[in-house]
Amino acid sequence: MRQVREMSRMATEMAEQPTALAALIERRAEIEASVAAVAPRSMAGTVLVARGSSDHAAAGGRYLLEMASGRPTALGSPSISSRYGASIDFSGYLVIALSQSGRTPEICGYLDRARATGGVGIAITNDASSPLADVADLAAGPERAVPATKTVTAEMLALIMVAGAFGQEPVDVDRLEDLPAQVATVLADQGPAAAVAGQLAGAARILTVERGTLQGAALETACGRAVARCTSPARIRAPSSPCPRRRRRWLRSTVSSAANRSRPRSRRCSAWIPIVRQG
Numbered sequence: 001m002r003q004v005r006e007m008s009r010m011a012t013e014m015a016e017q018p019t020a021l022a023a024l025i026e027r028r029a030e031i032e033a034s035v036a037a038v039a040p041r042s043m044a045g046t047v048l049v050a051r052g053s054s055d056h057a058a059a060g061g062r063y064l065l066e067m068a069s070g071r072p073t074a075l076g077s078p079s080i081s082s083r084y085g086a087s088i089d090f091s092g093y094l095v096i097a098l099s100q101s102g103r104t105p106e107i108c109g110y111l112d113r114a115r116a117t118g119g120v121g122i123a124i125t126n127d128a129s130s131p132l133a134d135v136a137d138l139a140a141g142p143e144r145a146v147p148a149t150k151t152v153t154a155e156m157l158a159l160i161m162v163a164g165a166f167g168q169e170p171v172d173v174d175r176l177e178d179l180p181a182q183v184a185t186v187l188a189d190q191g192p193a194a195a196v197a198g199q200l201a202g203a204a205r206i207l208t209v210e211r212g213t214l215q216g217a218a219l220e221t222a223c224g225r226a227v228a229r230c231t232s233p234a235r236i237r238a239p240s241s242p243c244p245r246r247r248r249r250w251l252r253s254t255v256s257s258a259a260n261r262s263r264p265r266s267r268r269c270s271a272w273i274p275i276v277r278q279g
Contacts, residue, residue, distance in 0.1 A: 010149055013149045013150050014149040014150065014187060015187060016150050017149065017150040017153055017154075017180075017183050017187065018180040018181070018183050018184040018187070019180070020150045020153075020154050021150075021153065021154060021157055021179055021180045021183060022180040024154055024157055024158060024161075025157070025176050025177065025179065025180070027161075028161050028164070028173070028176070031158065031161045031162065031165070032161055032162075032164045032165040033165075034165075035122060035161075035162050035165035036165040036166075038120055038122070039094050039120060039165065039166075040092050040093070040094060040120050042092060043069065043071050043092055043093070043094060044071065044072075044091070044092035044093050045069075045071045045072040045073060045074065045092075045093055045094075046062075046065050046066070046069060046071060046072075046073040046074075046093065046094045046095075046096065047073075047074055047075075047076045047090070047093055047094070047095045047096070047114070047119070048061060048062055048065075048073065048074070048075050048076060048096050048097075048098065049075070049076035049077075049078060049095065049096070049097050049098070049107060049110045049111065049114075050075075050097065050098035050099065050107065051078070051099070051104055051106075051107060052100075052223075053100070053151070053152045053155075053220055053223065054098035054099055054100060054124075054151075054152070054155055055075070055098075055219075056152065056216045056217075056219040056220040056223065057098060057152050057155035057156045057159060057216050057220075058075060058096075058098055058155075058159070058216070059075065059215045059216045059219055060156060060159075060213050060214065060215050060216025060217065061155075061156065061159030061160075061162075061163070061216065062074065062075060063170075063212050063213045063215070064159060064160060064163040064170040064171070064213060065096075065159065065162065065163045065166075065170075067163070067168070067170050068163035068164065068166040068167075068168045068169070068170045069094075069163070069166045069168075070166075070168070076095070076110060076114075078106040078107060078109070078110045079106070081109070081110065081113055082106045082109060082110070087113075087117070088113070088114070088117060089117050089118060090114040090115075090117045090118050090119030091117065091118030091119070092118065093114070093118075093119045093120070094119070094120050094122065095110075095111060095114040095115070095119040095120065095121045095122070096121075096122045096123075096124065096159075096162065097110065097111040097121065097122070097123050097124070097125075097132055098123075098124045098125070098155055099123075099124075099125050099130075099132050100125065100126050100151045100155075101125070101126065101127060101130060102123065102125035102126065102127045102130025102131060102132035102133050103127075103130050103131060103132070104132075107132060108131045108132050111123065111132065122162065124155055124158050124159070124162075126151060152216075152220055153183070156216060157176075157179070160173075160176070206221075206222060208221055208222050
């Protein structure tokens, strides 16, 4: 019964994505101006810090930020200071903390320490009254279901807008206006999702293949599957070769090899179903 309630809440929150994204898009100019106003004038780079699904959004966002800012962008490790007590000099760095609740102690602590050592902090969070919400807040309603839905997509969109503050738009911003309607169209057609879910129903493991800006989506897909079904997701990065033919050959070889290596060897692994769409 509890799982049914959680899935029901998740479905409700998924349906709210178009509204949440549209509200965020309306604030694009405000967000870009706010980031541009506080960003270090001689910026050394950007550090993103997050946990869970927010970390997945950050994994994809770092590519956009690095391309837009022309400066190195990295994912911060909260345990460096919280567990090992290391002191890091953040002078000249823009530090972006992402947290759905805005109350994760080590994320709040990381941003506090970064500011104390010369960094400029930006918070992306649901709750404008949370400890993390100091510079900016993410306009998406709080979630209670375990799998992140509208929050993680809103975080991804917010990072696009933060990247736009550097004057080099990493995406075609004119097309952002169409995003809420496109998401609504996808949500309205349950057929493709139901078909894939049916194929994955008996799978004990999932292989996700990604590269670059799609890394966050691949991580979230693997995580969502693990949370919902207690499976063992795996992720492999695609090669960086610009040749589409070479990438397709690698993809076929990788999936075939993984499928052969992952034949059922115990009761824990009952099936391996590679779902690959080549584009």
